[in-house]
Amino acid sequence: MRIVITGASSGLGEALALHYAKEGHSLVLIARRADRLEAVAEQCRRAGAEVETIEADVTDFGRMRQIGEMLANDRIDRIILNAGMSLGHGGGVTPFEDFERLFATNFLSVHALLEPTIPKLTEQKKGEIVFISSLASLLSMPTSIAYSSSKRALNAYAEGLHYQLSPHGIKVMTIMPGFIDSEMTQKNRFKMPFFMSTEEGVRRIVRAIGRQKHRYAFPFRFYLMIRIVSMLPQPLRDKIVHFTNFKKGA
Ligand SMILES: NC(=O)c1ccc[n+]([C@@H]2O[C@H](COP(=O)([O-])OP(=O)(O)OC[C@H]3O[C@@H](n4cnc5c(N)ncnc54)[C@H](OP(=O)(O)O)[C@@H]3O)[C@@H](O)[C@H]2O)c1
Numbered sequence: 001m002r003i004v005i006t007g008a009s010s011g012l013g014e015a016l017a018l019h020y021a022k023e024g025h026s027l028v029l030i031a032r033r034a035d036r037l038e039a040v041a042e043q044c045r046r047a048g049a050e051v052e053t054i055e056a057d058v059t060d061f062g063r064m065r066q067i068g069e070m071l072a073n074d075r076i077d078r079i080i081l082n083a084g085m086s087l088g089h090g091g092g093v094t095p096f097e098d099f100e101r102l103f104a105t106n107f108l109s110v111h112a113l114l115e116p117t118i119p120k121l122t123e124q125k126k127g128e129i130v131f132i133s134s135l136a137s138l139l140s141m142p143t144s145i146a147y148s149s150s151k152r153a154l155n156a157y158a159e160g161l162h163y164q165l166s167p168h169g170i171k172v173m174t175i176m177p178g179f180i181d182s183e184m185t186q187k188n189r190f191k192m193p194f195f196m197s198t199e200e201g202v203r204r205i206v207r208a209i210g211r212q213k214h215r216y217a218f219p220f221r222f223y224l225m226i227r228i229v230s231m232l233p234q235p236l237r238d239k240i241v242h243f244t245n246f247k248k249g250a
Contacts, residue, residue, distance in 0.1 A: 001078060002025070002076060003028070003080065005030065006031070006058060007084060009040060012198065012205065013083070015201075015202040018040070020049070021051070026049065032056065041053045059105055065115060065116055067113060068114065072120035076117060077127055078209075079114070079127075079129050079130065081114075084106045086102075086187075089143040090143060102146045106151065107157070122170065125169045129165070130173045130175060131172075133151045133175060135226060139229060173208070173212065173213060175209075178193070179194065180202075
């Protein structure tokens, strides 16, 4: 398989790359930090994979479209849209520039890369697009409004794309993880419920992708709690959200 992974220089993207390298797939890895990306690529090559690295900022939409066109010159079996950022969980109003950068990274970049690659996938009549969303897309907390909004937008995009592309044999998958150990969560200064190691998180993501799950939210108990809270009457929801947010120290 030829697998494209954005945000492959650390965390989930790095672990996914190493996993698929060991299975002998051919990889295209994208991220900004060239040294980190090259180190990941080297490990993947040692595991026997053929690896191409592309140093790129996903918010450079022109470049992302060029990369998409370049990718479309060859077979594409799976694209994992994993590059993402958070702004931490601070209080107060998010400055517009931060909000814009976050949306560009977590959401708009996705369409910049996919616009030129979707025609190739439909022509192939097979292929997989995997979005790394988040459980945060299901419940917006007062301290992570931008992040939750970007991931919810991603879910909506993935849903529409599924309806558009499934008649052409393309599988669109949305993965919604809870808290997993990575550079992103290492910045958090609050107790993260159901916190999971990178290995365990990636093991579950890989399994869900292998089973071509349309939507996969985990850990299940955390997902269930969020779903239950979402169904409660608003005054009760308010109390729970404010209580958990208070515990974050925000
Ligand atoms: N860890 C969690 O608990 C968790 C939970 C739910 C969802 N997620 C999602 O999982 C994905 C991976 O995050 P992670 O936890 O593995 O965090 P991470 O270790 O911080 O990885 C983020 C990756 O995204 C890349 N990236 C960020 N901004 C970029 C940009 N402008 N251009 C190109 N690449 C960029 C980073 O590479 P460079 O800095 O080298 O560019 C890095 O490889 C994200 O979409 C995140 O929202 C994570």
